Amino acid sequence: MNQTQGAPRSFQEIILRLQAYWASKGCAVLQPYDMEVGAGTFHPATTLRSLGSAPWAAAYVQPSRRPTDGRYGENPNRLQHYYQYQVLIKPSPPDLQALYLGSLEAIGIDMGLHDIRFVEDDWESPTLGAWGLGWEVWCDGMEVSQFTYFQQVGGHDCAPVSGELTYGLERLAMYVLGIEHVMDMPFNDPQSPIPLSYGDVFKQTEEEYARWNFDVANTDVLLKHFEEAEAECRAILDQPADDPKTGKRIVMAHPAYDQCIKASHIFNLLDARGVISVTERQAYIGRVRALAKQCADAFVTTKAGGYAA
Amino acid sequence: MPDLLIELFSEEIPARMQARAAEDLRAKVTEGLVQAGLTYSGAAAFATPRRLALTVQGLPAASPALKDERRGPRADAPEKAIEGFLKSTGLTRDQLEERETPKGTMLFAVIDKPGRAAPEIVAEVLADTIRTFPWPKSMRWGNGSLRWVRPLQSILCILTDEGGAEVVPMEIEGIAAGNTTEGHRFMAPGRFPVSSFEDYIAKLKRNHVILNATERADHIWHDAQNLAFAAGLEVVEDKGLLAEVAGLVEWPVVLMGPIGEDFLHLPAEVLQTSMREHQKFFSVKNPKTDRIERFITVANRETADNGATVLAGNRRVLSARLSDARFFWENDLRVAKAGMGEWLDSLANVTFHNKLGSQAERIARIAALARELAPMVGADAGKAETAARLAKADLSSDMVGEFPELQGVMGRYYIEASGGDAEVAAAAQQHYSPLGPSDDVPTAPVSVAVALADKLDTLTGFWAIDEKPTGSKDPFALRRAALGVIRLVLTNGLTLHLDRLIDAQLLRHDIEVHSGEEAELRDELLREIAQHGVFGAATKALIETLGENAPAWLEKITGHVPDTSDDLLAFLHDRLKVYLRDQGIRHDIIDACLAMPGNDDLTLLVKRAEALNGVLKTEEGVNLLQGFKRANNILTQAETADGVEYSFGADRKLAQVPEETALFDALDAAEKAIRPALDQQDFPAAVAAMAALRAPVDAFFEAVKINDDSPVIRRNRLNLLSQIRKTCTSVADLTRVEG
Structure with a gap:
């Protein structure tokens, strides 16, 4: 990708440039995971693939949902549904910082005019039983990315260590495009025959989901779904590794992990509905973490997880 | 004599760890060198966000044979x-x-x-230093197993003498030491060779890196003040922030920008906290308006447009941040003006501790105790109770949710906004104090009542559930709470019966009645206990009137065992000893005073200890103490041997020599002076009267033999010694004083 193509003009152009950049650096450009998640880290291409010894390099956009952040589309930069751009490379290459800075240049940030800083920020995901060390990256005082060296995921030490980059796409794009309110941001090229803003695409859905998340979602049903997802996850992992039908060894780490993701998202919804007390909160997080750990335990007994039969 | 230069170049080191890491590098390397026989004449270590550096001067070329x-x-x-x-x-x-x-x-x-060559030793010591470096948190990266704070990228290690520089051959995890380094990441990319420490410093500067953190901080502070001064403004000093910012940049460039008009009405604490916590900005105050009107940010580089883009970006980020703060402020003001009910209600759903209930329950307990305390500290009971009820309401506010360090400060603003009383509002801010040994102690009566109630409730609560501090573990900061109680009492000269207050609050934790007649009865009983004690006559009388209608929980009061309150009081006494030791009063002197009645009245206790401490610094005092000990030893031995207690009172008529008669007179005089002095709590006078016994006691021991051949005279003299003991120990238990 040519990096001297000038300033991008739309949200989607920034995404396309990131895709092209990371593809040119050898990443497999994956598609979003087809489930509701709170962050790009939950995609199995990050959570599970950061485990085990097999090398890995992937980049993808992940739609992410944080029900408590919904503001009916009125807050200039808070959304209950937003996009993250996620890069995971294992083992972390020695020039990962330089590669990352290259990606900022690719989306039109002029390295000669801006002040880029790596500010300590240790990452921890209590629901995934994961932690790492790294930074939040500041551009002129604004956090534009998270940069993390994974040390542990699902209770397993990461060896080799993965380098993870997470870009909050809306915030980053608003900064690059000079937009004050997310809903005003051009989604496609403003010169297009049918120019669409972020608001044209998402204002209505933000309202609809905010209402549902905060006031309507049936908490009894959600609580039941949580229990079911938890039970199903356990049931899947309780199956013997050898499939009686095919006679093959098939550990179902991914289907089990889907149930873990589901439980995690339902917990977020219940949290937004305000039905989880402070003490219960810890208990729910602990239950999701237990699932994540069991899925990680299962994944490392699969081929992709580095298991040699 | 070669000089050593080491640089460990890595990805960005957290600012808060840099100074310590530089010091650790110096200590570990120089200790290793000395142990291996390489002495040196001087060493200094430095840190920037991307490097730790160490220079060691005047090493021998080899260790001695x-x-x-x-x-x-x-x-x-x-x-x-x-x-x-x-x-x-x-x-x-x-x-x-x-x-x-x-x-x-x-x-x-x-x-x-044979001696070993310096390079060989340096290589060994450096490899060991890197492998065992005490980072507070370290990590692995890539395929490696080496741990460092962030990925270690290169090592510079050279020995320089008149002949030039030589690379120390060493390698760790595939990183070979060399003689090159990098300058500023953006302003001067690329590596360059270095031949000595002087060369290193000079070339770094040419490549836009200031190695010395103090120099960076001085530079920042100097430029910040100049910028502000030129605009007729003042930078608000913040040493912690200055040190942190100096650890975030290699080439500081100070920029000043305005805070949007829309935000200038926010409380100064909010502006300052938001800017410092989120953006690491300094606040700039206008002395004429006394408002925070601008910010200062420190960039890590010069740019072609002289920082215009950087400043514009920072302004935008600040606007977004302050929009949030303004949203919180306005939202909070709405709730505050409506009486804060929304917040108070929601505190019922916030757990304080799973064994101690919700914040709302905690607040109710504190309010009840504050009401009981009010008359004892000169506060209006109604105001104290109201203040306690409102003091923690801000914990539910949006602003405190975002900036927990603003608890109390916001409470004051919100109570003022709700039209609350000024004393009540001040108590919201002050009731957390004193937080540390040097923090100011509240003196306004309402604030004192709430601050004491808050801390006593915390202490009794954790004592009730047996979560006391052990060793270095004190997760609920109970030592700090105890010190807070001590300083509140002493600074304000309060006369409190702490044991009664502790008993009452322990029972309040134990008896869960939330409303209705029973709750009123409980509070009435606890109020009696707070004032007159569990076993006071008034409390007993009140209990007796209940007759058969007594609720089941009454047993908890009638059967109250003071073990837990005694234990908590002992804890407070221990903290008091630590506190007084720092003020120069020995622990045995405090022990001597603790043994006296009324030791839960800390003000009284300290007055006694100070007086005793004062007299024991005089010759009179020291000699009297010796005289007392002599009398006490003889008496104790005789009492043990004879199996009787000589407390019958000596008979003046049996006195044999003038010195003996003189002692009778002196003891009479001392008694006459000491008793009223003690009644008045005039301990200096009491102690002085006691010290006046020194000469007569000394003269007495000179002149007589206690164990006289006549059993009658012996008994009389022992009884006289007993009188010395009685008189002296009425002031403090001198048997516990050492020396």
Whole structure:
């Protein structure tokens, strides 16, 4: 990708440039995971693939949902549904910082005019039983990315260590495009025959989901779904590794992990509905973490997880 | 004499760890060098976000050669003994020396330990330093197993003498030491060679890196003040922030920008906290308006447009942040003006501790205790209770949710906004104080009542559920709470019966009644207990009137065992000892005072201890103490031997010598002076009267033999000693004083 193509003009152009950049650096450009998640880290291409010894390099956009952040589309930069751009490379290459800075240049940030800083920020995901060390990256005082060296995921030490980059796409794009309110941001090229803003695409859905998340979602049903997802996850992992039908060894780490993701998202919804007390909160997080750990335990007994039969 | 230069170049080191890491590098390397025989004349270490550097001057080129001499067996010793010696030294028989000694011909092993070249030692010490570096948090990266704070990228390690610089050959996890480094990441990319420490500093500066953190901080502070001064403004000093910012940049460039008009009405604490916590900005105050009107940010570089883009970006981010703060403020003001009910209600759903209930329950307990305390500290009971009820309401506010460090400060603003009383509002801000040993102690009565109630409730609560501090573990900061109680009492000269207050609050934790008549009854009973004690007559009378209608929980009061309150009081006394020791009062002096009645009244206790401490610094006092000890020893021995207590009172008529009569007079005089002095709590007077006994007691011991041949006279003298003991120990238990 040519990096001297000038300033991008739309949200989607920034995404396309990131895709092209990371593809040119050898990443497999994956598609979003087809489930509701709170962050790009939950995609199995990050959570599970950061485990085990097999090398890995992937980049993808992940739609992410944080029900408590919904503001009916009125807050200039808070959304209950937003996009993250996620890069995971294992083992972390020695020039990962330089590669990352290259990606900022690719989306039109002029390295000669801006002040880029790596500010300590240790990452921890209590629901995934994961932690790492790294930074939040500041551009002129604004956090534009998270940069993390994974040390542990699902209770397993990461060896080799993965380098993870997470870009909050809306915030980053608003900064690059000079937009004050997310809903005003051009989604496609403003010169297009049918120019669409972020608001044209998402204002209505933000309202609809905010209402549902905060006031309507049936908490009894959600609580039941949580229990079911938890039970199903356990049931899947309780199956013997050898499939009686095919006679093959098939550990179902991914289907089990889907149930873990589901439980995690339902917990977020219940949290937004305000039905989880402070003490219960810890208990729910602990239950999701237990699932994540069991899925990680299962994944490392699969081929992709580095298991040699 | 070569000089050593080391640089460990890595990805960005957290600002808060840099200073410590530089010091650790210096200590570990120099200690390692000295242990290996390399002395040095000077060393200094430095840190920037991307490097730790160390210069060690005046090393010898090699460690000194040593001769290791060991004496073996006699030359004519059995073969086996000689063989064992050869084995242990690794030598052969013909390499041993034979020497004549007074014990005969002995075998000696003389092993030459040649000196080792400095590079070899440096390589070893540095590798060991890197592998065992005490980072507070470290990580692995890539395929490696080495741990460092962030990925270690290169090592510079050279020894420089008149002949030039030489790279110390060493390698760790595929990183070979060299003589090159990098300058500023953006302003001067690329590597360059370095030949000495002076060359290193100069080239770094040319490549836009200031190595010394103090120099960076000075530079930032100097430029910030100049910028502000030129605009007729003042930078708000913040040393912690300055040190942090100096650790975030290698090439500081100070920029000043305005805060949007829309935000200038926000409380100064909000502006300052938001800017410092989120953006690491300094606040700039206008002395004419006394408002925070601008910010100062420190960029890590110069840019082609002289920082215009950087400043514009920072302004935008600040606007977004302050929009949030303004949203919180406006939203909070709405709730505050409506009486804060929304917040108070929601505190019922916030757990304080799973065994101590919700914040709302905690607040109700504190409010009840504050009401009981009010008359004892000169506060209006109604105001104290209201203040306690409102003081923690801000915990539910949006602003405190975002900036927990603004708790109390926001409470004051919100209570003022709700039209609340000024004393009540001040109490919201002050009731957390004192937080540390140097924090100001509240003196406004309402604030004192709430601050004491808050801390006593915390202490009794955690004592009730047996979560006391152990060793270095004090997760609920109970030592700090205890010190807070002590300082509140002493600073305000309060006379409090802490044991009664503790009993009452422990029972409040124990008896859960939330409303209705029973709750009123409980509070009435606890109020009696707070004032007159669990076993006071008034409390008993009140309990008796209940007759058969007594609720089941009454047993908790009638059967109250003071073990827990005694234990908590002992904890407070321990903290008091630590506190007074720092003020120069010995622990045995405090022990002597603690043994006296009324020791839960800390003000009284300290007055007594100060008076005793004062007199024991005088010659009179020291001698009297010795006289007292002599009297007490003789008396105790006699009492043990005779199996009786000599407390009958001595008879003046049996006095044999003038010195004995004089002691009778002196004891009478002392008693007459001490009793009223103690009643008035005039401890200096009491102690002075006691010290006046010194001369008569000394003279008495000079003149008489206690164990007189006449049993009558002996008994009388022992009874006289008993009177000395009684008189002296009415002031403090001198038996506990050492010396």
